Amino acid sequence: MNDPLSWINNEIRTIEDRHLFRYLTEIESGQYPEIKIGGKNYILLASNNYLGLSTHPAVIEAASGALHKYGTSSGGSRLVSGSSDLHRELEEKIAAFKNTESAILFSSGYLANIGIISSLVGPGDVIYSDELNHASIIDGCRLSKAETRIYRHLDYDHLAELLNAEKIKGKRLVITDTVFSMDGDLADLKRLAELAENRGCILMVDEAHATGVLGERGSGATEYFGVEAKIPVVMGTLSKAVGSLGGYIAGSKKLTDFIRNRVRSYIFDTSLPAASLAASLKSIEIIETDFDRRRHLWELIKRFKEGIVDIGLEVLETNSAIIPVLIGEPDRAVRFSEYLREEGVYTPAVRPPSVPPGKSRIRASLMASHSMEQIEYALRAFRTVSSKFN
Secondary structure (H helix, E strand, O other): OOOOOOHHHHHHHHHHHOOOOOOOOOOOOOOOOEEEEOOEEEEEOEOOOOOOHHHOHHHHHHHHHHHHHHOOOOOOEOOOOOOOHHHHHHHHHHHHHHOOOEEEEEOOHHHHHHHHHHHHOOOOOEEEEEOOOOHHHHHHHHHHOOEEEEEOOOOHHHHHHHHHHOOOOOOEEEEEEOEOOOOOOEOOHHHHHHHHHHHOOEEEEEOOOOOOOOOOOOOOHHHHHOOHHHOOEEEEEOOOOOOOOOEEEEEOHHHHHHHHHHOHHHHOOEOOOHHHHHHHHHHHHHHHHOHHHHHHHHHHHHHHHHHHHHHOOEEOOOOOOEEEEEEEOHHHHHHHHHHHHHOOEEOOEEOOOOOOOOOEEEEEEOOOOOOHHHHHHHHHHHHHHHHHHO
């Protein structure tokens, strides 16, 4: 019998030849500063658990209490039987946290992005998207069937040119990450808000990697730039600095009413379980009150960036807990990562298509639960590996 999937063999060989084949690494512990792989301990520099809240005792206790009260599953979609008092409480908490009128939960940030983008715009409309936006934004743009214009990364003069170049009868949506997941740099939300307002565009931002890290209260880039009232659509996740699971859209009540009635990735998806909801509620409470945790994270970031530069490695400009150490070609990045692991540091190489060709890197990400001693240990490992490459 002919194998209808035999063509996959050639695809896999091509991926392997380009040093782009992916493997899974099984971690035998939680997202602590030190993890266990194959029975050995490693410093973890590859987690989006930026504030260390996924292993915070109070967050675990809150999740455990909800698990015993509500069970392991929500049992259905929000519009059938899967909406609980915890869902409402968390949506109200997020709206207050993001300083918006309302908020609505999704089971993941990916579902939030593809759902809202493909519902806000469609054929006859135009989307203006930063060239380094996350894959979930890109997929949302594709699903919408709107025309998509790509502006150069953080180049708002280019965006202005695109906005001025054509007259559109339909809706226009400008969309950007606030902190970019691979480069760790920051969008200028003041400039974007001004451009969108002057050109009559909807502005949507993705706060996934900014939430918990930026802003005096840790609310994110909208707070950091003071533009909370000027951005009508704010998306975020609960799976990174919040240390739980899920995504959300924050904005006006009419926006969340629209989502509840029109967005397919909300309507037809099983809702978040109670343990995740309770964990998020407790985490946001900690983010809003434990300022020392965020200060410590920024001290670690400063020291790590300085240390990497002192070694002579190239660090891309970053304004977040994401520190991209540029290596270049995929095979070199993979070997650099393997050498780091031999030195007791776990941080995988990031290669195309996650980053552009020639810009493979070590994407180090720090957590507030790291100690300064652990960061110094990691820096010594980077120095040792760098000397091998030299």
